Amino acid sequence: MPKLVRLYIKQVLFGFGLSGLFVFALLYTNVANLWHLISTSDMGWIAVVMLVFFNGVVFAGVQFAITIMRMEEDDDTTGGKRVPVATNIPARVEATAEAPPRRMR
Secondary structure, eight states: OOHHHHHHHHHHHHHHHHHHHHHHHHHHTTGGGHHHHHHHSTTHHHHHHHHHHHHHHHHHHHHHHHHHHHOOOOOOOOOOOOOOOOOOOOOOOOOOOOOOOOOOO
């Protein structure tokens, strides 16, 4: 399996694990009375599944993005080889458009 795919799968699993912990903390601390709403509803398990899944998608994406952004490569070059160009020298440009016809009042 390619290294990038292995890295992606690992970060997605880690993100979904964080999502599970996050939803557990939400329900344990009863934020916005979620535990009561979920535990008293007969369809509360759907809410838990949706919370874990959608938070897992977000956390996995963020986790993978952070991992990719932290991969750095040392740049040994000291800069480009272009000679600086003076930009404050005016250039003459010929105007070739004709003046619009004048209207009589």
